[in-house]
Amino acid sequence: MALQFLLNGLIEGSMIGLGAIGVTLTYAILRFSNFAHGDFMAWGAYSTLMLVGLIGSAVGTVAPIGPLSFGWPLILAGLGGMVFTGCLALLLDWLLFARLRARGQAIVVVMASFGASMALRNLLEFAFTSSPTYFSRKIQIARPIGLGIRITPDQTVLLGMTLVLVVGMHLLMTYSRTGREMKAVSQNPALARVVGIDLDRIVRMTWLIGGALASAAGLMVGVLVQIRPLMGLDMLLPMFAAAILGGIGSVPGAVLGGLVIGLSQAASVQLVGAEWRQAVAFVILVAVLLVRPTGLFGVQER
Amino acid sequence: MIDLLGYAAFFLSTALIFAIITLGLNLQWGQTGLFNVGVAGFVAIGAYTSALLTTPETAGRLGGFGLPILAGWVAAMAVTALVAGITGYVTLRLKADYLAISTFGVAVVTQLVALNARGLTGGPFGVAFIPRPFGALADRPALFNFTSCGVVLAVTVLTYLALEHLTRSPWGRVLRALREDERAAVSLGKSARSYRIQAFAVGGAVMGLAGAVQAHLIGFIAPDNYVPTLTFQVWAMLMAGGSGSNRGAVAGALVVWAVWVGAGALSAALVPQAFQARAAALQIVVIGVMLCVILLWRPQGFFGPRRRRTPGGG
Numbered sequence: 001m002a003l004q005f006l007l008n009g010l011i012e013g014s015m016i017g018l019g020a021i022g023v024t025l026t027y028a029i030l031r032f033s034n035f036a037h038g039d040f041m042a043w044g045a046y047s048t049l050m051l052v053g054l055i056g057s058a059v060g061t062v063a064p065i066g067p068l069s070f071g072w073p074l075i076l077a078g079l080g081g082m083v084f085t086g087c088l089a090l091l092l093d094w095l096l097f098a099r100l101r102a103r104g105q106a107i108v109v110v111m112a113s114f115g116a117s118m119a120l121r122n123l124l125e126f127a128f129t130s131s132p133t134y135f136s137r138k139i140q141i142a143r144p145i146g147l148g149i150r151i152t153p154d155q156t157v158l159l160g161m162t163l164v165l166v167v168g169m170h171l172l173m174t175y176s177r178t179g180r181e182m183k184a185v186s187q188n189p190a191l192a193r194v195v196g197i198d199l200d201r202i203v204r205m206t207w208l209i210g211g212a213l214a215s216a217a218g219l220m221v222g223v224l225v226q227i228r229p230l231m232g233l234d235m236l237l238p239m240f241a242a243a244i245l246g247g248i249g250s251v252p253g254a255v256l257g258g259l260v261i262g263l264s265q266a267a268s269v270q271l272v273g274a275e276w277r278q279a280v281a282f283v284i285l286v287a288v289l290l291v292r293p294t295g296l297f298g299v300q301e302r
Numbered sequence: 303m304i305d306l307l308g309y310a311a312f313f314l315s316t317a318l319i320f321a322i323i324t325l326g327l328n329l330q331w332g333q334t335g336l337f338n339v340g341v342a343g344f345v346a347i348g349a350y351t352s353a354l355l356t357t358p359e360t361a362g363r364l365g366g367f368g369l370p371i372l373a374g375w376v377a378a379m380a381v382t383a384l385v386a387g388i389t390g391y392v393t394l395r396l397k398a399d400y401l402a403i404s405t406f407g408v409a410v411v412t413q414l415v416a417l418n419a420r421g422l423t424g425g426p427f428g429v430a431f432i433p434r435p436f437g438a439l440a441d442r443p444a445l446f447n448f449t450s451c452g453v454v455l456a457v458t459v460l461t462y463l464a465l466e467h468l469t470r471s472p473w474g475r476v477l478r479a480l481r482e483d484e485r486a487a488v489s490l491g492k493s494a495r496s497y498r499i500q501a502f503a504v505g506g507a508v509m510g511l512a513g514a515v516q517a518h519l520i521g522f523i524a525p526d527n528y529v530p531t532l533t534f535q536v537w538a539m540l541m542a543g544g545s546g547s548n549r550g551a552v553a554g555a556l557v558v559w560a561v562w563v564g565a566g567a568l569s570a571a572l573v574p575q576a577f578q579a580r581a582a583a584l585q586i587v588v589i590g591v592m593l594c595v596i597l598l599w600r601p602q603g604f605f606g607p608r609r610r611r612t613p614g615g616g
Contacts, residue, residue: 027399032399033399033402033403035339035402035406096594096598099598100597100598106398106399107335107337107399108597108601110337110399110402111337111537111593112593112594112597112598114339114534114537115534115537115590115591115593115594115597116590116594117590118530118534118586118587118589118593119586119587119590119591119594120590122583122584122586122587122590125579125580126580126583126584126587129579130583233530236406237403237407237410240403240406240407241407244400244403273418275414275417275418276414276418278410278411278414279410279411279414281407282410282411285403285404285407286392289392289393289396289400289404293400
């Protein structure tokens with residue numbers, strides 16, 4: 001039982017890491033910390049929930065796949081939710097962030113993201129009330145996998161999803177033209193423009209990717225925990241901590257940072273109780289800012 | 303009639319407490335360009351500090367030292383200034399965003415401590431029996447509301463005058479110089495980081511004072527009072543009033559609080575009971591959109607300084 005926290009931490013870390021990729025890319029490429037990123041997560045979860053309902057009303061009840069708690073409608077709806085949330089991020093940028101960015105006051109954009117976060121979160125509360133909801137209320141049986149650790153089928157599949165997304169992101173950032181251009185913009189926007197990189201396209205890609213991954217993280221939280229309007233806000237501090245710990249702009253760093261934060265939070269549950277989880281993220285954040293503000297894989301700002 | 307006036311006095315007291323918080327934020331953001339997303343946390347720290355020092359002894363909770371109210375207020379300012387100062391010390395040599403993220407963290411952790419450290423903060427039940435100034439008058443509600451309002455008004459005026467004095471002093475001029483052109487100010491030998499930490503700590507102290515005054519006005523505090531919505535309301539007040547101007551901060555607080563209370567009363571009267579929670583959520587959506595709209599179209603606020611300014615800070 002004692003080692004169970006490793007698995008719990010891995011799962012918590014996956015959720016944080018998926019969200020932190022978006023935070024770190026937005027920060028590196030658009031140069032601001034997006035306080036609305038947690039709410040993308042919640043919007044992703046709710047939009048997926050809505051799509052599952054839509055599919056359900058179109059084709060009737062679908063039997064779950066094998067031992068899982070969900071069937072193909074959730075997979076399809078999850079993809080739809082990723083597209084929706086990516087587009088939501090694009091819309092928000094077009095309506096708000098892009099206009100403020102054009103004035104060149106970085107910190108005003110942060111403030112706008114704070115206002116947008118408040119509006120987005122309370123729109124969810126308006127539409128769905130603050131009471132939690134679930135994709136499925138079925139109880140899953142956790143199977144032992146050795147060392148006293150147990151894992152449910154849902155957890156296995158969603159960890160697999162995280163792995164696929166993270167490897168996919170890494171390949172995209174390393175081998176595709178878009179990924180390399182994103183790196184170039186994050187390292188030196190002026191030079192990137194000089195060599196003919198289409199900045200607007202890179203900005204759009206950043207929002208689409210960030211929104212989609214946030215939605216995937218929201219789906220994961222929704223399936224394994226619950227769906228609430230506040231689910232994103234509660235993840236915001238761990239996501240920022242993960243992005244800064246990993247080094248701003250580094251995708252592997254964000255994932256590794258997420259895992260470190262997730263494991264520390266899960267370990268702390270045994271020591272100080274589950275209610276202090278976010279405080280653990282804060283302590284790590286302050287320690288990183290004091291000792292190594294550039295993070296694990298970060299480079300000095302220029 | 304006297305009841306109505308009593309209510310007006312209570313409304314004004316609450317609005318003026320918001321005005322004090324907004325004045326603190328104006329020093330941090332308006333004068334110095336430091337972004338604080340954890341206003342609610344600093345207000346909470348002040349409120350709890352003063353409450354713990356001045357309440358009578360309580361079983362199962364630390365504190366209850368029964369100190370005089372004024373001692374509680376001074377301590378509230380000192381502790382909040384210390385927390386704000388440390389936050390500034392850790393983050394102000396880094397990018398401006400890191401200060402924002404850290405203040406957000408301070409608010410989250412303060413909320414966790416308020417909710418979970420029962421031995422210190424009373425947990426979800428909060429702290430009760432906080433002594434109120436002129437508490438002997440509590441059995442005459444209208445008179446009590448007037449005296450309370452007088453106390454809050456006095457604190458507001460004193461804070462306002464003190465901040466106006468600071469703003470005009472050489473110290474305030476350095477802050478503005480740093481905000482407008484950091485490189486020029488630094489080249490004149492001013493340490494940007496040290497001045498910013500000072501401004502952040504003083505602004506924090508003002509917020510802590512407001513929290514303490516509010517705790518003693520109501521006589522009871524609980525973690526629910528210090529959620530992100532509070533931070534957000536204060537930001538809406540400062541942006542509506544126009545950051546950079548103390549007068550604007552006070553005016554913004556009064557106007558936004560009147561709109562907030564009015565909208566709340568309107569939805570309470572018009573919206574059926576079952577939808578009250580939804581209406582409250584919508585109220586926050588409207589303020590959120592309003593904040594964004596002000597940022598987009600009227601960044602200087604409605605009472606802001608005539609001269610256009612650019613907040614900087616990293």
